[in-house]
Amino acid sequence: MTQNVRDKAVRLTNEDFKFICDFVYQSTGIVLNDNKREMVYRRLTRIIREKKLNSFSDYCQLLRQQGEQEKDYFINAITTNLTSFFREQHHFDYLTNEELPKLMATKVMEANGKKRVRIWSSASSTGEEPYSIAITLLEKMHTLMSSWDVKILATDIDSNVLATGKSGIYEYRRIENISEKLKRNYFHRGCGKNEKNVRVDKKLSDLITFKQLNLLHEWPMTGPFDIIFCRNVIIYFDKPTQQGLFARYYDLLAPGGLLMLGHSENLGAFTQHFDNVGRTIFRKPL
Numbered sequence: 001m002t003q004n005v006r007d008k009a010v011r012l013t014n015e016d017f018k019f020i021c022d023f024v025y026q027s028t029g030i031v032l033n034d035n036k037r038e039m040v041y042r043r044l045t046r047i048i049r050e051k052k053l054n055s056f057s058d059y060c061q062l063l064r065q066q067g068e069q070e071k072d073y074f075i076n077a078i079t080t081n082l083t084s085f086f087r088e089q090h091h092f093d094y095l096t097n098e099e100l101p102k103l104m105a106t107k108v109m110e111a112n113g114k115k116r117v118r119i120w121s122s123a124s125s126t127g128e129e130p131y132s133i134a135i136t137l138l139e140k141m142h143t144l145m146s147s148w149d150v151k152i153l154a155t156d157i158d159s160n161v162l163a164t165g166k167s168g169i170y171e172y173r174r175i176e177n178i179s180e181k182l183k184r185n186y187f188h189r190g191c192g193k194n195e196k197n198v199r200v201d202k203k204l205s206d207l208i209t210f211k212q213l214n215l216l217h218e219w220p221m222t223g224p225f226d227i228i229f230c231r232n233v234i235i236y237f238d239k240p241t242q243q244g245l246f247a248r249y250y251d252l253l254a255p256g257g258l259l260m261l262g263h264s265e266n267l268g269a270f271t272q273h274f275d276n277v278g279r280t281i282f283r284k285p286l
């Protein structure tokens with residue numbers, strides 16, 4: 001570890017930083033190293049000041065003693081939640097041009113007279129990813145939707161971002177780059193003091209369930225899922241955690257199901273179990 005962060009009102013010792021790194025790793029799987037020290041400092045001093053504590057040592061003591069609520073607050077501060085609507089557009093193009101036509105052609109009616117499709121956005125952050133999936137589905141299948149039983153599960157460890165996802169309210173600038181047609185069909189502009197915000201249309205939120213889920217813990221879902229999005233989250237984990245997760249995603253996918261990773265992510269040693277069918281798009285063999 002490098003020397004202590006100096007010249008700051010609150011002191012972060014190497015010992016406290018090590019405790020924080022270990023605590024984050026045990027709680028979330030996120031690996032922090034020395035180059036994240038400034039980030040940790042910035043994010044946690046805010047909490048330390050809010051709580052009127054004097055030092056990181058006091059805060060570490062609080063983390064050791066306090067229960068789940070304190071831990072939740074801490075995790076929310078540590079996670080990086082960067083996301084956007086239609087981030088990595090090529091995944092949504094693949095859904096539109098390849099996967100949805102394939103599902104439409106091959107899915108058979110279930111006992112309820114509908115065709116079942118299950119999609120999991122497994123690190124959904126503030127919800128832009130699951131809403132982009134829902135828009136893509138509705139755009140492709142709109143007139144057919146009544147004969148489909150489609151559900152999108154959106155999960156994240158961070159309770160703050162889930163609250164934003166559930167609210168479905170975003171600043172208008174978040175949707176500035178999407179087409180006028182999509183804006184018109186799926187978003188409602190606020191008025192008065194809310195004029196800078198938009199709310200997603202009910203036909204999107206009706207398809208999505210937001211739930212808190214730590215990817216490291218047990219998963220209550222039984223699947224099978226047709227498509228799993230696991231984008232821009234495994235980069236924060238070490239190789240053994242990544243490999244363990246891939247095995248669990250594999251088990252939960254239907255044969256022929258898709259796993260989408262983020263732009264800088266790959267399956268590593270798990271590559272042999274999937275077919276690579278597009279840029280960071282992997283199919284479980286039939």
Ligand SMILES: C[S@@+](CC[C@H](N)C(=O)[O-])C[C@H]1O[C@@H](n2cnc3c(N)ncnc32)[C@H](O)[C@@H]1O
Nearest residue numbers: 028079082083123125157158214215231232233
């Ligand atoms: C950078 S965002 C990615 C959002 C979205 N998938 C995308 O690609 O735009 C990473 C998300 O992973 C979540 N995360 C980190 N560790 C997690 C864990 N152990 N279990 C579930 N979610 C986790 C964070 O809270 C954060 O919202």
